Amino acid sequence: MKQILLFLLLTASSWVFAETSTQDKLNRLEAELNDVRQEQQAVYQNYQMTRDLRRLEVQEGSPPTSQYPYGKSIYGTDINTPPPNYDDVVRTQMEREQRIQHYTNELKGLSARYLELEDRRRALLELIKKLKQQQGS
Template identity: 40%
Template sequence: MKLLFFCLLLVSMSVPAVAGNEKQIFELEAAIMQQQQEQQILFQRFQMLQELRRHEITQIEQALPTGSDVIINGEAPKYEDVARQRKERAERVHRYTDELDELYMRYQETENERRALIEQLNGLKPGQDVSAEPKK
């Protein structure tokens, strides 16, 4: 009789632990998915800024040639206007570069957080490989 009571006591104590463990697993999986979505958003923004930066660099490289061979609406462009446009493009390239660096650092931070969550999840799910990452 004591053995039966002891077994029932153990079973009743393990049920909440298993339910709590499953809840924690569910929460970790949700947090991992959220990190992956944030990474995807950061990556898309990174690609967009990278293309904008490439475009500006191309425009700088294809800058208006100096001399009398360039005429816009019957007039040669003023040196000040050309110099201002070049300066503005260079400033945009610099700003895009700074933003790209910031996005890269944020992406790395989210990756480190995601890996830590996966390690926690692996600790709760012994024998299962959760590190298999979905393709982006």
């Protein structure tokens, strides 16, 4: 009789221990899922900001020669306004193109990171679903 009681006690304790272990694992996975979601949101917000910066840079499209940098006059509207320095114009255009390329590269990287996080999120959701099914059984 003592052996049967001992056996039942050991079986029940192992079942409770397994249940606690599963619940702990489930809690860890849900915490990790929450972290992934937060990082995904931050990446998306960074993507939006970078996209807007790039869009503004592209829309600025008017060449810097249209405005004289030292005064309110626009080149060509006043005979006394000297033309801008060619080297300054070329340098400004190159800097603008470099910023656009930098934003484009950053957008590609953010997009790739977001997709990585999405894959991780889906995998975590699948694991959580399986654990909940095991726990319910």
